[in-house]
Amino acid sequence: MTRVLLVPGRSPAGPDHWMTLWAQDHPEYVWVRRRTTPDTDLDDRVAALDAAVNAAAEPAILVATSLGCLTVARWAASHETRPVRAALLTVPPDVPEWAEPFQPLPFRSIVVGSRNDEHMSFERAQAYAAGWGAEFVDAGDVGHLNTASGHGPWPLGDQLLVRLE
Template identity: 35%
Template sequence: MMHFITVPGYTNSGPEHWQTRLEQKYPQIIRVQQQDWACPARQAWIDGITATLAPLRGEVVLIGHSCGAVAITQWAAQCRMRDMPTLNIKGALLVAPADVDAPDALEAIRVQRPLSLEALPFPSVLVASDNDEHLSLTRANQLAAAWGSELRIIRGGGHLHSAAGYGEWPLSEVLINQISGNQLQPV
């Protein structure tokens, strides 16, 4: 069985966000729950991913946005460091990972520092915009190279969230199906 796990970012994904819309359209998608959406504390958010994945059997596709995408990479790095398997991860969609290390990063997300720069042990697609206020295009290229991610650039997409017009986002479904081998199907 294939599992799809959304990992929202700082302040969670609201009702108009593309992750929420995906969850409404595909009931098999599970959202990671964090104890404090206003504080993306590095270890707490890693633990949230671990707790969500623990009971699952079968392959998993991780779908992260902003600080959620960052948490996925940090979780993978911690698994590698602790010799914990990530073999059941089919791949990850990392959308607009926030550059928490940037000097102008929001104060509230700096608690997630530092970014992991380790290669991911599973395939990934990093989607970035050429005008994201939380991730420069230069940094997106550096992160994609470090993580071994395929990089997709969206022109004028901002932070690729609902405030930038990303509610219903068909490309996310295309990319998830690319990663999963066309396993995301409406129930």
């Protein structure tokens, strides 16, 4: 069985956020460092991801959103990634000091970008995907793919996750 680890963004995913809905529909999915307050401590985030990945021998698929994407990239650049099978990285934000230099991820990955994300230009999202060696998926005009941009359930995400399993 493949484990799914949910790597949240900076702010807690609210009750109607697609990631929260996935966790409710799949109690076997595991949150990585889910907080009730904004969380921007990169070292703590990376350490929490490392602990979650190594908590079991089964391979994991990482599902990250926003700042969680940069957490995955930083973790992959400096940790043993053998138990990770793939990653679904949704709407990474433009925080160059966290993402530079780009290094190809050592596992299959998909980056989902938005054409009207207030935290990342579409072209920059494509550059992140290229730097990480990831497939890029154009999600269209979905904002930052959160409840504020009108997203609760996210069927495309379900389809992409199935492709990575």
